[in-house]
Amino acid sequence: MNALKQYIDLFDEYRDLIEAQSPALLNTLRISAREQLETAHLPRKGSEDYEATDLEEVFSHDYGVNLNRLPFDADPGETFHCDVPNMSTCLYYSSNDAFHSSPTAERNIGQVVVEPFSMAAVDYPELMTAYFGKLAHMSDPTVALNSLLVQDGLFIYVPDGVIPERPIQLVNIFNAALDMMVQRRLLIVVGKNAALKLLACDHTQSPDYRYLNNQVVEIVAMQGATVDYYDMEESTPLTSRVSSIYVDQHEGSNVLIDGITLINGFTRNNYHVEVNGEHAETHLLGMTIASGEQHVDSHTFISHNAPRCNSNEMFKYVLNDKAVGAFAGKILVKPNCPRVEAYQGNRNLCGAPTAKMYTKPQLEIYTDDVMCSHGSAIGQLDEEALFYMRTRGIGIDEARRLLMQAFVADVIDGVRLDVLKDRLHFLVEKRFAGTLSNCAGCMQTCRPNNNNQ
Amino acid sequence: MKEIEKPEKGNQIIEEAAQAEYKYGFVTDIETEVIPKGLDEGVVRRISALKGEPEWLLDFRLKAYRHWLTLKAPTWGHVHVPDIDYQDISYYAAPRQKKEGEAKEIDPELKKTFDKLGIPLEEQLRLSGMAVDAVMDSVSVKTTYRERLAELGVIFCSISEAVKDYPDLVRKYLGKVVPYTDNFYAALNSAVFSDGSFVYIPKGVRCPMELSTYFRINAAQTGQFERTLIVADDDAYVSYLEGCTAPMRDENQLHAAIVEIIVEDRAEVKYSTVQNWYPGDKDGKGGIYNLVTKRGLCRGDHSKLSWTQVETGSAITWKYPSCVLMGDHSVGEFYSVALTNNWQEADTGTKMIHLGKNTTSTIVSKGISAGHSQNSYRGMVKIAPKATNCRNFTQCDSLLLSDTSGAHTFPVIEVGNDTSVVEHEATTSKINEDQIFYCNQRGISTEDAVGLIVNGYAKEVMAKLPMEFAVEAQKLLSVSLEGAVG
Numbered sequence: 001m002n003a004l005k006q007y008i009d010l011f012d013e014y015r016d017l018i019e020a021q022s023p024a025l026l027n028t029l030r031i032s033a034r035e036q037l038e039t040a041h042l043p044r045k046g047s048e049d050y051e052a053t054d055l056e057e058v059f060s061h062d063y064g065v066n067l068n069r070l071p072f073d074a075d076p077g078e079t080f081h082c083d084v085p086n087m088s089t090c091l092y093y094s095s096n097d098a099f100h101s102s103p104t105a106e107r108n109i110g111q112v113v114v115e116p117f118s119m120a121a122v123d124y125p126e127l128m129t130a131y132f133g134k135l136a137h138m139s140d141p142t143v144a145l146n147s148l149l150v151q152d153g154l155f156i157y158v159p160d161g162v163i164p165e166r167p168i169q170l171v172n173i174f175n176a177a178l179d180m181m182v183q184r185r186l187l188i189v190v191g192k193n194a195a196l197k198l199l200a201c202d203h204t205q206s207p208d209y210r211y212l213n214n215q216v217v218e219i220v221a222m223q224g225a226t227v228d229y230y231d232m233e234e235s236t237p238l239t240s241r242v243s244s245i246y247v248d249q250h251e252g253s254n255v256l257i258d259g260i261t262l263i264n265g266f267t268r269n270n271y272h273v274e275v276n277g278e279h280a281e282t283h284l285l286g287m288t289i290a291s292g293e294q295h296v297d298s299h300t301f302i303s304h305n306a307p308r309c310n311s312n313e314m315f316k317y318v319l320n321d322k323a324v325g326a327f328a329g330k331i332l333v334k335p336n337c338p339r340v341e342a343y344q345g346n347r348n349l350c351g352a353p354t355a356k357m358y359t360k361p362q363l364e365i366y367t368d369d370v371m372c373s374h375g376s377a378i379g380q381l382d383e384e385a386l387f388y389m390r391t392r393g394i395g396i397d398e399a400r401r402l403l404m405q406a407f408v409a410d411v412i413d414g415v416r417l418d419v420l421k422d423r424l425h426f427l428v429e430k431r432f433a434g435t436l437s438n439c440a441g442c443m444q445t446c447r448p449n450n451n452n453q
Numbered sequence: 454m455k456e457i458e459k460p461e462k463g464n465q466i467i468e469e470a471a472q473a474e475y476k477y478g479f480v481t482d483i484e485t486e487v488i489p490k491g492l493d494e495g496v497v498r499r500i501s502a503l504k505g506e507p508e509w510l511l512d513f514r515l516k517a518y519r520h521w522l523t524l525k526a527p528t529w530g531h532v533h534v535p536d537i538d539y540q541d542i543s544y545y546a547a548p549r550q551k552k553e554g555e556a557k558e559i560d561p562e563l564k565k566t567f568d569k570l571g572i573p574l575e576e577q578l579r580l581s582g583m584a585v586d587a588v589m590d591s592v593s594v595k596t597t598y599r600e601r602l603a604e605l606g607v608i609f610c611s612i613s614e615a616v617k618d619y620p621d622l623v624r625k626y627l628g629k630v631v632p633y634t635d636n637f638y639a640a641l642n643s644a645v646f647s648d649g650s651f652v653y654i655p656k657g658v659r660c661p662m663e664l665s666t667y668f669r670i671n672a673a674q675t676g677q678f679e680r681t682l683i684v685a686d687d688d689a690y691v692s693y694l695e696g697c698t699a700p701m702r703d704e705n706q707l708h709a710a711i712v713e714i715i716v717e718d719r720a721e722v723k724y725s726t727v728q729n730w731y732p733g734d735k736d737g738k739g740g741i742y743n744l745v746t747k748r749g750l751c752r753g754d755h756s757k758l759s760w761t762q763v764e765t766g767s768a769i770t771w772k773y774p775s776c777v778l779m780g781d782h783s784v785g786e787f788y789s790v791a792l793t794n795n796w797q798e799a800d801t802g803t804k805m806i807h808l809g810k811n812t813t814s815t816i817v818s819k820g821i822s823a824g825h826s827q828n829s830y831r832g833m834v835k836i837a838p839k840a841t842n843c844r845n846f847t848q849c850d851s852l853l854l855s856d857t858s859g860a861h862t863f864p865v866i867e868v869g870n871d872t873s874v875v876e877h878e879a880t881t882s883k884i885n886e887d888q889i890f891y892c893n894q895r896g897i898s899t900e901d902a903v904g905l906i907v908n909g910y911a912k913e914v915m916a917k918l919p920m921e922f923a924v925e926a927q928k929l930l931s932v933s934l935e936g937a938v939g
Contacts, residue, residue, distance in 0.1 A: 048529070051865065336856070350871040353838070359866040361877065364531075368853035368883040376866060379874040 003060035004037050004141060011148050014067050021069045022151040023121035029133045033147035040141040052326040052358045053268055053297040055142065058240050063181035063212055066096060069151060087419040089169035089199065090114070092154070096174060097182040099154050111164045112196070113157040117185070120155035127157060132187055135218040135246035137272070142242045146183045146216045153185030156198065160191035160222070167197035167228075167417060174204040174211040174239060184215040193224040197417060204235040211235075215243040221253035223277065228416050232260040233267060234427075237292060240266040251277030251306075258285040258415060260424065261296050262431050271300040278308045286315035287411040289404075289431050290323035290355075297326035302342065304333045310341040316411050317348040318404050319355035328360040331372055338369035346376040349407055351400075381407075401432045487546040487675060492539050494518060497644050500545050504613050504647075507620060510627075517633035517643030524637045530800040531829040531861055532769045534742060535705075542707060544645040546675040598662065607691075608653040609664055612680055615651035622653055626684055630713040630750045630777070638709040638771075639746040642678045646711070649679035654689035654720070663919055665694040668710075676707035683713070685720035687753065692723040694922055703739045705768060710745045718753030718780065723761070725918050726774075727926050730766040732933075737796025737825075740768025747774035751783035751809075759786040760803065761917045763926040765933040768797060773831065775804035778812040778840075785814040788914040790926075792907075792933050793826030793858070802832035802849075802864075807840040807873070818849040819911050821930075822858035829861040834877075838869035845874070851881040852910055854903065904931040 011018065011034065019027045042059055043050040091102040092114060099116045108114075113124065121128050136143045158164065172184065190196045204211060221227045233241060241264065249255055259269050273282050288296040302311045317325040331342045348357045361374040381403045389399035405428060412428065415421045488499060497518045501511040526534065602609050608619060615623050633643035650666045668679060685691055695712075708730060716722050724747075733740025743766070749758040760774040776785030787803040805814035814834065822828040830849045851860030862879045884906055892902030908915070908927055915923050 051867070338856070348868075350868060350873075353841075353870045353872070355871060356838075357866075357868045359877075360864065361879070362861070362863045363851075363879060363881055364859070364861040365851070365853065365881045366859040368856045368858065370853075371880075371882050373878070373880040374862070375879070376864070376877040377875065378866060378868040379876075380871060 003042055003056050004040060004145065006062075007059075007145055007149065008034065008037055010065065017067055018149065018151060021067070023118050025121050025125075025128055025132055026117065026150055026153075029138075029147040032138060033144040036138045036144040037141060037148060040144065042141050049299055049328050049360075050297075051328070051360065052324055052356070053295070055242065055268065058212065058242070058266055059145075061179065061210060061212070063210070064176070064178045065149065065181055066176075067151070069098070071098065087167070087417075087423070089167045092168065092170045094154065094170065094172045094184065096176060096180065097152060097184050099152070108164045108166055108168070111158070111162050112168065113155065113159075114168060115155050117153040117155055117187075120157075124155070124157060127189055128155065128187070131189055131218065131220055133218075135220070135248050135274075136216050136244065137246070140244060140270070142214055143216055143244055146185060146214050150183040150185045150216075153187060156186070156188045156196065158190045158194040158196045158225075161193050162191065163195040164197075167199055170198065170200040172200065172202045172213070174202075174213070174235070175206060176209065176211075177206065179210040181212040181214065184213055186215075186217040188217070188219045188227070188229075190219075190221050190225040190227050192222045194222070195226040197228040199230045199232070199417075199420060201232040202235055202239075202241065204239045207236040207238065210238045211240065213239070213241045213243070215241065217243070217245040219245065219247045219255070221247065221249050221255050223250045224252045225250070226254045228256045228258075230258045230260070230415065230417070230420060231269075232262070233264050234262045235264050237263075237265045237294070239264060242268045244270040245272065247271075247273040247282075249273065249275045249277060249280040249282065249309075252279045253277060254281040256283040256285070256414070256416060258411070259287075259298065261288045261290065261294075262427060264290075264294055264296065266295045268297045269299070271298070273300075273302045273311070275302065275304050275309045275311065276306055278306050280306065280309040282309075282311035283414060284311070284313040284315075285411050285414045286327075287408050288315075288317045288319075288325060289408070289428065290317070290325060291320040292323065293321070294323045296323075298328075300329040300344075302331050304331070304337050304340045304342065307337045308339040311343070313344040314411060314414070315346045316408050317346075317357060318351065318408060319349065319357060320351040322352070322354045324356045324358075326358040327376075328362070329374070330362040330364060331374070333365045333367050333370050333372065335366040337367045340367065340370045340372070342370070342372045344374040346374075347407070348378045349404065350378060350380060351404075404432055405429060487543050490541055490543045492542070492544060492645070496544055500645055500647060503545065504616075506616055509624060510616060513628060513633070514644050517640050518645075520634055521637070521640035521644055524640055526637050530771050530831070531827060531863070532771055532798040532800045534744070534769055534771070537707060537742070539641075542676045544676060544678065545647055547647075602660070602662075605658050605661070606655040607658060607660055608651065610651055612646075612649045612651045612682060615682075619651075619653070622684070623651065623682065626682055626713070626715055628713075630715060630748050631711050631746050635746060638744045639711055642680060642709050642711045642746070646678045646680040649681045649710070651681075652683040652691060652693065654685045654691045656686045657688045659689070660691040663692045663694055665696070667696050676709065678708075679710045681710070681712040683722060683724070684715045685717060685722045687718040687720060689717070689720040690722075692919060693725070694919060695724070695726045696729070696922075696925075705733075705739060706741050708741050708743050708745070708767075710747075712745070712747040712774070714749035714758060716749060716751045716753060716756040716758050716783075719755045720753060721757040721759075722749065723759045724749070724774070725922055726760075726762040726764075727918075727922050727929065728762065728764045728766050728770070729929060732766045732797050733768040733795065735795050737768070740797070741766065742769045743767035743772060744769070745772040747772065748777065749775070749785075750777045750779060751785060751812075752779050753783070754780040754809070755782045756780050757784040757786075759788075759917070761788045761914065762790070762801075763914070763918070763922075763929065764789065764791040764799060764801060765929050767799070770797075770799040770801050772801045773803055775806070776814060777806045777808065778814065779808045780812075781809040782811045783809055784812070787814075787816045787818070788917045789818045790821070790911040790914045790930070791819070791828055791830075792821040792930055793823065793828045794933055795824040795826060797824075797826040799827070800829040800831055802830045804833040805835070805845060807834075807836045807843040807845070810840055811842045812840060813844040814846075816845070816847040816849070817913055818847075819914055820849070820851040820860055821854065821907055821910070822851065822860045823854040825855075825857045827859040827861070829863060830879075831863040833865040833867075834875055835867045836869055836873045836875065841870055841872045843873040843875075845876065847875075847877040849879045850910070851879070852907065853881065853883045907931075
């Protein structure tokens with residue numbers, strides 16, 4: 001069985017339609033993607049770097065694909081209000097893979113460009129041509145599949161020296177009355193000494209259908225740029241997500257990527273960071289709270305290609321019920337890159353006998369004057385701490401919850417946006433309390449139509 | 454200001470060490486019986502016939518050979534094993550034995566070889582009270598102290614003798630821990646293994662002396678495929694040492710061994726290796742490809758298996774001494790120092806498979822890379838869902854002594870339940886310049902300082918080695934590092 005075949009056949013049959021509905025630039029990658037997929041296989045469980053994850057199974061389902069770019073009836077801005085209290089953002093929506101902006105989006109006009117590819121290809125052809133598809137590796141079959149079928153995407157550009165007043169929030173919503181797969185694609189270019197704070201969250205509105213989000217994000221951080229990318233998933237047990245984030249860091253840039261999975265079905269997050277300039281700083285944070293049969297797999301690769309840069313990774317998992325967690329991370333320091341400091345940490349709590357955790361932290365170092373380390377631990381809550389709390393009249397469930405919250409707190413504390421930090425503490429608290437069952441749970445606490453902050 | 458003079462002795466040691474390079478690189482000129490190069494079923498049958506083996510063992514070899522034909526050499530290691538022409542190797546080389554009647558006397562040339570290596574084969578010359586099985590090329594040459602051990606019921610002999618004298622025991626245990634289907638090199642070894650050591654410690658016996666095997670490849674264009682089988686019955690204890698050397702040759706030679714250990718209830722086995730196969734010259738020419746499968750099965754409750762290894766030799770090392778912790782409360786340990794210099798490549802580590810409840814394991818791995826070498830730790834800790842209350846601690850540190858060398862760690866951890874705790878830590882850095890400066894200030898040359906610091910760094914593992922080996926291993930570390938500084 002090769003699940004990719006159905007997509008290659010689909011492309012062959014509807015190639016004209018796909019290309020007609022897409023900006024010309026996107027069509028340039030399709031031939032090489034098609035060639036790549038011809039001989040490729042999706043990794044199965046047990047393949048290198050896929051110890052616990054079977055992509056073949058995820059992609060083999062018969063999903064619908066919206067090749068005709070049919071608009072969905074509802075305007076997500078009307079039906080969905082996910083506004084973080086006290087946080088004033090410029091809000092954008094993507095319904096499946098079509099982008100909409102909300103009235104708040106105008107707040108950063110003149111500072112930041114946020115456009116669908118179809119517009120950006122006309123407005124910023126040089127930038128699009130220079131950066132689109134340049135970072136993502138076509139050798140990864142999921143990236144090749146995205147390149148084969150993608151018809152639109154979102155382009156975010158912060159010009160040199162611009163520091164926008166407000167963060168950008170991108171709400172991705174799955175909403176279709178059928179099983180569906182989308183190819184989301186983002187291209188983010190942050191100019192010299194510019195800054196960007198982006199909060200993306202994935203939601204699913206219909207819990208009865210199977211959705212698959214095959215996402216590719218390319219981020220270019222120019223000299224001295226600062227990029228914060230918060231990627232939160234709060235979907236449903238039937239939602240699958242394969243996300244590949246590629247980052248190119250130039251001299252003195254500072255990139256923070258924070259992946260948070262609260263509720264999901266199946267998730268594979270790939271982070272691929274190329275540190276190409278001196279004094280660049282990389283922070284990769286990840287937090288997963290999984291129960292039921294949730295499956296979360298994170299794979300990170302940081303390549304230090306320049307001297308005197310540093311990176312810091314911390315991924316934390318809390319697993320309950322039959323949840324499966326996996327983490328594989330690699331730090332590579334290339335020859336002649338002295339004074340690199342890299343730290344990688346992975347801490348996991350297994351809260352149930354049936355929960356499983358796989359971890360593979362790796363170091364590959366070719367320069368001697370470096371400081372690199374990794375640490376990984378899988379364990380349980382501290383019995384003594386639990387006992388201490390119980391002696392002070394805190395019930396066992398409450399005590400466990402408090403300790404689990406404390407366990408993930410340092411990942412949340414890495415967030416460089418105070419209001420978001422508070423919000424995450426709140427969401428995590430609800431998640432552990434079991435009251436955050438889906439987006440609806442989240443919405444109850446949001447203030448609908450409150451766009452005046 | 455007066456210049457501080459370097460201590461004379463220090464210089465002397467360095468000079469000695471500089472000239473020493475690889476002191477075991479001699480070739481012994483003795484008659485060797487070698488079967489022609491090449492590998493087919495006929496060769497497998499011939500090895501078996503030469504050794505007068507029973508039918509079942511020939512069957513085992515043939516099955517292994519046929520399975521080997523279906524396999525491809527593994528490529529996942531962080532080493533560059535070139536395509537080996539398996540038809541260009543001789544699979545059996547034996548120092549020619551004297552005719553019947555003289556058999557008890559060993560060849561004087563051979564004796565000289567082992568004397569040079571510091572292996573006292575003559576029992577009356579022995580001081581340390583260690584029983585030795587010496588294996589040259591394909592066969593076991595002499596086992597000392599056999600009779601004294603036999604009084605306690607301890608069996609320590611070559612595996613070919615064991616096949617003849619204790620066929621039931623060998624048949625019961627051979628291939629049970631490392632089946633011939635395990636991997637490419639294990640299948641090859643199972644097909645053509647020529648000799649090795651067999652140890653059986655009966656119930657309740659604490660082996661009174663250290664058992665030791667010394668392996669040496671002598672003949673050119675041969676491969677060495679030895680097989681060691683150690684069985685510790687209930688409540689038994691044994692400490693086993695393994696050492697190896699080879700001559701300096703321009704060609705690469707293959708060493709594909711298997712070690713199988715079975716530990717029953719409350720028994721304990723301590724297995725120590727000082728691996729010093731010829732590592733090749735400064736330009737990476739020649740050297741041994743050391744592609745070895747070592748695994749122990751802690752079958753009994755409260756059993757314990759401890760691996761300690763000091764790896765300084767071999768052009769390529771591909772070796773993962775592992776513990777399968779099947780019995781409840783069983784303990785697995787792995788202590789390793791791997792030093793690579795010049796163009797050596799080492800990919801070594803361990804697997805701890807926790808199957809029994811309340812099992813614990815400890816891994817301490819110290820890698821040292823110098824010159825243009827690549828040194829990798831690759832490990833796996835797996836806790837099965839039913840293996841509750843297990844505990845593992847892993848620490849792997851890497852020290853880089855040159856900017857052209859590489860140090861890598863590839864650990865895998867799988868935990869299948871909520872009562873086990875697994876911890877892993879790894880660091881990579883170079884020698885602290887402050888420490889070297891401190892030593893320099895006190896008149897210790899940089900080279901000596903590096904030697905001191907490296908020995909201090911590896912001390913945790915060295916402390917686990919038996920005394921005799923610890924001294925040798927410490928010297929070995931300093932010699933192997935020669936030329937790595939500056």
